[in-house]
Amino acid sequence: MxxxxxxxxxxxxxxxxxxxxxxxxxxxxxxxxxxxxxxxxxxxxxxxxxxxxxxxxxxxxxxxxxxxxxVTLEKPVIVYNYPNGSEFHEKEVNSLLTDIDPSKIQGTLEELSSFKSRYYKSEKYLDSSIWVYSKLLGYALGRENYNLTVVNHEKFPQSSYILRIKGTNNSVETPTIVLGAHIDSMNLVLPSFLPAPGADDDGSGVVTLLETLRIVTEHGLSFPNDIEFHFYAAEEGGMLGSLDIFNAYFLQKKVVAMLQQDMTGYAAKSLRKGQPEHFGLITDYTSPYLNEFLRQVIETYCRIPVFETACGYPCSDHYSAHMNGFPAGMVAEAQREYWNPYVHTTGDTIDKLSMLHIAEHVKLCLGYVYELGEYSF
Incomplete structure (x- = not known):
């Protein structure tokens, strides 16, 4: 280690x-x-x-x-081929899906959203970041193929974290598969003082990654390609944490796919408006080739449908990867018009979320990790 x-x-x-x-x-x-x-x-x-x-x-x-x-900010996005459904490892992935535990998801999210705030600029809220670090450290300890990196940022106290499962591919440029979520929350009225539980934004995305990581670790999985779990600081400040990371990755890493999980738990508005519970596949500022792969993963491994939606510029941390020429995507809790209306307030609490809906995102992430981890790029 x-x-x-x-x-x-x-x-x-x-x-x-x-x-x-x-x-x-x-x-x-x-x-x-x-x-x-x-x-x-x-x-x-x-x-x-x-x-x-x-x-x-x-x-x-x-x-x-x-x-x-x-100013030329965007670099040309590299195009890669991705596996299609006929190449999927359905038996292996389905065996992982049975281990998703909504009660564990709820317990983890209850802990994370119990912190008063996760505001990135305030040192008094760093206890939430330490909590995330301790969770990742628990997985990394004693595992030689796990690298835990703490990314300290120059202009604010909150750190980002990267847990890498080293691939068995010994090539000079091992492909890297990234799963991302942001660990900060913000109350837009008085961010330094008022509570920002951030259960959905983006506590739900963080626990989606943690549950995916738990299952991958407990099954002792390793893959030819590198798998990286990213937990970004300061997304609410303008993608500051992820920008630092992907700016540093440019010309240094072969990131073949990045999937952002930002807000994965709110389904109530869709159902209230007579819509089926569903995923929202972000189609702007994302890779259409990666999106087609994500659609096939959802159709193969998840019980709910996926509908396309736009998020706008720059949306979330996946844009930091996109801007640096890496294929990126984001699958949200629903189409944008049905997103959680309580984010950035004291009302973004766990009681409004569905653990079963978050579990569907975990299914997506497990399929994403397994199929791309095994694929020859």
């Missing part, structure tokens, strides 16, 4: 927090200079953006407030 402490430092001439202005990206390949007050106004309106202040500090000073400039 190897433990690595990784510090990612971005060359920044100005502090990311506490400065008067920030550089954000509200649309692809464009940066806009905004005040911190405008930054918070956009957040409170649930406007999605990337915060790239730390990445482009030299652009900040000469720009005018409200000015936008064109």
């Amino acid at each position: 190897i433990f690595v402490l990784l510090f990612i430092g971005l060359a920044a001439a100005l502090p990311l927090f506490g400065q008067q202005y920030r550089l954000i990206s509200l649309r692809p390949n464009e940066l806009t200079k905004v005040t911190e007050a405008e930054w918070w106004r956009l957040k409170q309106q649930n406007t999605q953006f990337l915060d790239l202040t730390g990445r482009y500090p030299t652009l900040l000073e000469p720009m005018r407030e409200g000015q936008s400039v064109s």
